[in-house]
Amino acid sequence: MxxxxxxxxxxxxxxxxTKNILLKDEFKTVIASHRDSSELVKLSEKFSEKIKLVKIxxxxxKSFNTLDLELSKLNSxxxxxxxxxxLHDDNTRPERQISEVTSDSISWAIKVNTTPTLLVAKKIKELFKKSNNPIxxxxxxxxxxxxxNATGGWYxxxxxxxxxxxAIKNLSIEFKRVNKNGLVVALHPGTxxxxxSKPFLKGASKKYTLHSSDDTAANLMTVLFNLDPVKDSGHLISWNGNKIDP
Ligand SMILES: NC(=O)c1ccc[n+]([C@@H]2O[C@H](COP(=O)([O-])OP(=O)(O)OC[C@H]3O[C@@H](n4cnc5c(N)ncnc54)[C@H](OP(=O)(O)O)[C@@H]3O)[C@@H](O)[C@H]2O)c1
Structure with missing residues (x-):
């Protein structure tokens, strides 16, 4: 299991x-992090046997330490x-030109989009080592x-x-040393x-395929379980399984 x-x-x-994984019989335990999601709490009531919620x-x-107790109960x-x-919040929109860039906008994006992967990697390395085929x-x-990058902007x-x-490339190298069967990848989910994404979707359906979250989750799960740890680790992989050049 x-x-x-x-x-x-x-x-x-x-x-x-999370829904997609909960519906798979082979998963016995699913730890899920949120800040304050009534939808996730509702889902957890339906799958109370399997799911553990933490706040990150x-x-x-320090909020990553909420993982310690739940991770300590696992063998792998x-x-x-x-x-x-x-990408945006009430006060911030993605920059169209350099005059809109601030030190705060760059540090905030790094804090939310880059750092959590490193902080969770610290927590899971030992358990990744112990799994047969970890992802x-x-x-x-x-x-x-x-x-x-052909259009610029969105600094x-x-x-x-x-x-x-x-960060993923680095982690793929370090995690390979503890588990040669492990896969470490970055994923592009597709639009x-x-x-x-909603504020930026005007006209998007003419340029891209637009996916629902459920479709994207299914696509990403299929891709993840069909990748090759040796050939694919460290890469950015698209929702359709294609490698994207760095
Ligand atoms: N949608 C797309 O077309 C698209 C395309 C390319 C890449 N992506 C990437 O896909 C990932 C998921 O995005 P999404 O499209 O599903 O958007 P979303 O619905 O806005 O979900 C973003 C998630 O990030 C969490 N989050 C945001 N800021 C946080 C913070 N400071 N601390 C903790 N959690 C925080 C949100 O939690 P709360 O509920 O607490 O806000 C939410 O669970 C992102 O990395 C995004 O860059 C999306």
């Missing part, structure tokens, strides 16, 4: 991934997916690819996702209708 951990499980892609806020390193961890991410994935974005988001892709 397998165990999983999902960060950012309160809504959007993270919530859909990206900017609060088979799947860990970080879906925490931000550690973080939801990144194609816009974090330097070679794919903080692009920079924080490019940094996340480097998915969520609170994060």
């Amino acid at each position: 397998k165990s999983a951990l999902v960060l950012g499980a309160g809504k959007g892609i993270g919530l859909a991934l 806020t990206a900017s609060d390193e 961890l088979d799947l860990c997916i970080n879906s925490i991410g931000t 550690f994935a973080s939801i990144s974005a194609k816009v974090g690819s330097i070679s794919d 903080s988001y692009r920079i924080s996702k490019a940094a996340l892709n480097m 998915t209708i969520t609170d994060l």
Whole structure:
């Protein structure tokens, strides 16, 4: 029987991934992190045998210690997916030009989009070592690819996702040393209708396939379980299984 951990499980892609994993019989334990999600709490009431909720806020390193108790009950961890991410909030929109960039906007994006992957990696390394075929994935974005950048803008988001892709590359090297069967990847989920993307979707259906969170979760799970730890670890992989150049 397998165990999983999902960060950012309160809504959007993270919530859909959590539902998808809970419905798989082979997963006996699912730890899910949120900040204050009534939807996740409702889901947890339905799957109370399997799911454990913890509260994690990206900017609060100590909040990652809420994982310690639940992780200490496991013999190994088979799947860990970080879906925490931000693109905008009430006061901030992605920058269109350099004049809109501030030190705070860059540090905030790094804090939410890059750092949680590193902080959770510290917590799971020992359990990753003990699983037969562990998977550690973080939801990144194609816009974090330097070679794919044709339009510029979105400085903080692009920079924080490019940094996340480097964090994943580093972790893939370090985690390979403790478990040669382990897979460590960054994932591009495809354009998915969520609170994060909604303000930017006008006209998007003419350019991209638009996915529901449930479809994206199903796509990502299929991709993850068909990747090759040797060939694919350290890479940014798209929802359709294609590798995206860094
Ligand atoms: N949607 C897309 O088209 C798309 C495309 C490419 C990449 N992505 C990536 O996919 C991931 C998931 O995004 P989504 O589309 O599902 O958006 P979403 O619905 O807005 O979900 C974002 C998740 O991140 C959590 N989060 C945000 N700031 C946080 C913080 N400071 N501390 C802790 N948790 C925080 C949110 O928790 P709360 O519920 O507490 O806010 C939520 O669970 C992100 O990394 C995003 O960059 C999405």
